[in-house]
């Protein structure tokens with residue numbers, strides 16, 4: 001038989017799936033994959049039921065039901081003072097994942113370069129490659145995760161078509177500073193590049209950090225496509241409802257890709273998400289506060305277990321340095337080790353770096369990511385297991401806090 005397409009088949013099963021499988025096999029508490037273990041607002045589920053029984057269940061309009069497109073435009077105005085025309089600037093997609101794929105397929109020509117920032121979310125590079133693009137990585141390193149102008153400068157060239165940014169950033173938990181966003185805007189202008197802004201964690205920011213879309217920067221409304229996800233904003237990851245905001249010309253191009261990918265998204269879910277986006281400010285503040293409490297809860301437990309816990313400014317992930325636990329191996333070994341022996345699962349941070357970069361080029365291999373959007377009892381049980389496991393197993397707590405210059 002003839003070979004299948006080589007680009008996507010060359011990628012292994014994602015680390016999320018691999019570690020979740022191992023967690024299932026060993027009955028361990030899964031703090032690897034990033035999904036809440038409690039559903040979002042019951043009122044939104046009721047809207048789904050009502051819409052499913054009371055409204056047609058046929059193809060809705062290709063760009064999304066008007067109610068949701070209007071709600072996305074109003075949400076842009078309310079939170080970011082962005083003036084958006086719901087008719088030709090908003091597109092509803094089947095999750096942020098489809099929005100991202102549609103952007104790559106719509107904008108990238110074979111041979112175009114696309115700047116990505118490592119650690120990088122797992123769907124970006126496969127889709128860039130499938131669209132014929134060439135990923136140009138810029139690396140962020142723990143514990144600072146600082147974006148340097150030199151690194152950006154060496155990644156951009158006259159062949160750069162696009163830069164993909166994710167803020168708040170999964171897995172680093174970083175919220176880009178205004179200085180960093182300004183720098184990205186300047187490079188995008190200088191090289192006439194599009195900016196695809198993955199902002200799925202836009203409402204999950206802590207300690208007074210503020211999420212500011214790059215689209216609000218001068219001139220950037222013409223270059224940016226801003227992507228949101230109901231999965232994250234309403235804790236309904238299984239719904240797979242995403243939405244993007246773009247200038248009309250880019251919107252038209254991305255809508256073409258969407259037309260041939262999924263064409264549309266279940267209408268009853270769209271109606272519920274419209275209602276969600278129209279919620280009053282208390283809802284969004286409540287989400288932020290509840291996640292912040294969970295962050296602090298797990299952070300305290302991991303500290304007690306001996307991890308070096310890095311600050312998380314946003315998202316629902318904590319990055320931890322494993323050397324302080326006394327473990328003598330890399331992050332992948334560590335995640336297997338604690339899944340099998342301590343009954344808790346995390347994800348190795350090296351999985352978020354491009355393979356050709358990880359091997360022998362100094363990418364960090366002693367940090368792991370824990371997800372904290374879980375019930376308090378689950379977070380407490382995970383902490384207890386880790387606290388009782390590490391002192392028992394290895395008592396050395398002598399390793400220094402992470403120092404980027406020592407990363408092997």
Ligand code: PMP
Pocket residue numbers: 034094095096097098121166170198200228229230231232237240241242
């Ligand atoms: N981007 C990032 C950074 C994510 O963390 C996720 C979900 N884990 C997605 C995109 C995909 O979102 P969705 O489920 O809406 O497709």
